[in-house]
Structure formats: structure tokens, C-alpha cells
Amino acid sequence: MPRCARIKPENAIFHIMIKSISEVPFFKNNSDKNMYIDFMKHYKKIYNFKIYAYCFMSNHAHFIIDANGADISKVMHSINFRFAINFNKKYDRQGHLFQDRFKSKVIHNNRYLITASAYIHRNPVDIGEYKNSLEKYQYSSLSVYLGLKKDPFDLVDEDFIMQLLDTDVKKARKRYTKIVYNENKNFEKKIEFKDEKTHYKSERTILVRDFNPDDILQFISEKLAIPKIKLHIKNNRASTKARALSVLLMRCLCDFRCKDICKTLGNISQGRVSDLCAMGVSIIENDEHYRNIVSDFISSYSA
Incomplete structure (x- = not known):
């Protein structure tokens, strides 16, 4: 039976679930979860999507992802x-790992958004040691929602969902605790909320991915003071950083695939484009001068 086309409007927020094939738990240990998180953080920098909630179990994981104008299928496939x-290399295995495609549901309203996040955060309830202390489960964003600690993985933006409950942080956390723990007041009394925030303020805007690649090349040329023509020259060491940042911006802001970038730059393989994109991510992670290059470009060409 042919697969149905996935519904993926560009302005959607998705409840995503990934699941391994039945005979292989794909999170055998914490290092496997950390590996998946590292890849999420890597592609988050490329596609500029947002994660509003997460929970990793042994054979599945749930996320709430704001695609922010990106193609959710490209994001999850990557x-x-x-x-x-x-994973296959680590455990010396071959074959499929995931059970079919990832599952996704478009979240149509704020009530479903809050309910879905609470459902995700209740996933560890069947693990004995966490049944009465869900907030202590390490690979869930619940403790971040309740202000018990900062996200150790730097993945989640909890403000957007929490401000739907109340802009006052204390009130929002108390209400969310009741939702997750099914109105059980004992849990609310047990949890001591931190007070590092006083108000939630989170506005949602959608990043439109229709920028002109030629404008990106011009912007990079000027920012790095390198002739634009050199961005099209293969194996030019002087232009490698500029080409890497150009590729990253095209992946993020033009909704380009590797083969589209090949056509734009010319005389370059898809493998090299992928390498340059990874290099671009490394540059914005490690060089403060380029950390905000995506927003800098958007500001320059949206004015």
C-alpha cells in the first residue's frame, strides 16, 4: 500500500515520535541518547527549528518540534x-533501525500543545523509580519546565508553552505541575520551584525560507572580505570558511538540498557540500564573530 503524503505546513508545530524496530532498543544506554541529542543539536543549527519538549525512553522518544518554516521531513530524516x-557502526550491525517513518501529528491549538507536552513528560511513569518523581528523569525536559534545573542538553525552549498557562513563572509552574501529576497536590508540595525567572515572554515568528542564494553569496563576500567569484572556485583554501558559511546559510534559509547547492556553487560534489555544511556549523559554534551570522543575514536582507 502506498504511503500517504505527510501533512507538513511550514508554520506547524509537530508532536513527533520515533520508535525502533521491536528487536532493537536503539537507546541501549545513556551514550546512545547523548549521541542522538548531539545530532539534534547539529541539525538544529542548520535548520533553525525549535524544540518545545522532549523525552527519551529505551526504544522510543517523543518531541514537540516547531519546524519554524523548515521541512520537518528533511529535519527528521537528517x-x-x-x-x-x-548506531550500526557502534554496535557492528546492519539493517534498519527505525520502525517505519517517524510519526508526526500537527498540533492545531494551544490546548493540544499543553496536553501533548504533559503526555510526553509522563512517559517515564512506568519506570518504578520515577513513578512518583517524574521530574527526576534525566532525559526529559520536565525538570526544565518546573524550574528545577537548566536544560543540561541545551535543547528545549519551554517558555512558549509555559506562557500559555500564565506569564507569571510561579503560577505557570504550579498549574503545569497539576496537569502533569493529575491534580495530585502532594507532588506540588514536594517540588520546590526555583525563582531565576519571574515572567515568561515568548513570541512565535515563522522563518520564511525563500531567500535568494545570490544574496547569501554577496553577503558572505562582503562580511569576509573575499571576492564573490572565489566562492565558486574549487579547492581554494582562502575561501573555504566563506564557502562553508555560504552552504550553511543556503541550507537554512533557501530550503536547499545538497544538489541545489551544487548547482549554485558549481563544480562541487554533494559529499563536499555536506562536509562544508558541517564545517559551517562548527564555525558558528566556536567562533563568536560568526555565531549570529544567520540572524545578521536576515536582518540585512529583510530591512
Whole structure:
């Protein structure tokens, strides 16, 4: 039976679930979860999507992802493909790892958004040691929602969902605790909320991915003071950083695939484009001068 086309409007927020094939738990240990998280963080920098909630179990994981104008299928395929390759290499195995495609549901309203996040955060309830202390489960964003600690993985943006409950942080956390723990007041009394925030303020805007690649090349040329023509020259060491940042911006802001970038730059393989994109991510992670290059470009060409 042919697969149905996935519904993926560009302004959607998705409840995503990934699941391994029945005979293989793909999170055998914490290092496997950390590996998947590393790939999520990597592609988050490329596609500029947002994660509003997460929970990793042994054979599945749930996320709430704001695609922020990106193609959710490209996002999840990129993450899952990289993870499957590295998982198989790590455990010396071959074959499929994921059970079919990832499952996704478009979240149509705020009530479903809050309910879905609470459902995700209740996933560890069947693990004995966490049944009465869900907030202590390490690979869930619940403790971040309740202000018990900062996200150790730097993945989640909890403000957007929490401000739907109340802009006052204390009130929002109390209400969310009741939702997750089914109105059980004992849990609310047990949890001591931190007070590092006083108000939630989170506005949602959608990043439109229709920028002109030629404008990107011009922007990079000027920012790095390198002739634009050199961005099209293969194996030019002087232009490698500029080409890497150009590729990253095209992946993020033009909704380009590797083969589209090949056509734009000319005389370059898809493998090299992928390498340059990874290099671009490394540059914005490690060089403060380029950390905000995506927003800098958007500001320059949206004015």
C-alpha cells in the first residue's frame, strides 16, 4: 500500500515520535541518547527549528518540534539517518533501525500543545523509580519546565508553552505541575520551584525560507572580505570558511538540498557540500564573530 503524503505546513508545530524496530532498543544506554541529542543539536543549527519538549525512553522518544518554516521531513530524516549510521557502526550491525517513518501529528491549538507536552513528560511513569518523581528523569525536559534545573542538553525552549498557562513563572509552574501529576497536590508540595525567572515572554515568528542564494553569496563576500567569484572556485583554501558559511546559510534559509547547492556553487560534489555544511556549523559554534551570522543575514536582507 502506498504511503500517504505527510501533512507538513511550514508554520506547524509537530508532536513527533520515533520508535525502533521491536528487536532493537536503539537507546541501549545513556551514550546512545547523548549521541542522538548531539545530532539534534547539529541539525538544529542548520535548520533553525525549535524544540518545545522532549523525552527519551529505551526504544522510543517523543518531541514537540516547531519546524519554524523548515521541512520537518528533511529535519527528521537528517537526524535519524545520521544516528542509524553511527548506531550500526557502534554496535557492528546492519539493517534498519527505525520502525517505519517517524510519526508526526500537527498540533492545531494551544490546548493540544499543553496536553501533548504533559503526555510526553509522563512517559517515564512506568519506570518504578520515577513513578512518583517524574521530574527526576534525566532525559526529559520536565525538570526544565518546573524550574528545577537548566536544560543540561541545551535543547528545549519551554517558555512558549509555559506562557500559555500564565506569564507569571510561579503560577505557570504550579498549574503545569497539576496537569502533569493529575491534580495530585502532594507532588506540588514536594517540588520546590526555583525563582531565576519571574515572567515568561515568548513570541512565535515563522522563518520564511525563500531567500535568494545570490544574496547569501554577496553577503558572505562582503562580511569576509573575499571576492564573490572565489566562492565558486574549487579547492581554494582562502575561501573555504566563506564557502562553508555560504552552504550553511543556503541550507537554512533557501530550503536547499545538497544538489541545489551544487548547482549554485558549481563544480562541487554533494559529499563536499555536506562536509562544508558541517564545517559551517562548527564555525558558528566556536567562533563568536560568526555565531549570529544567520540572524545578521536576515536582518540585512529583510530591512
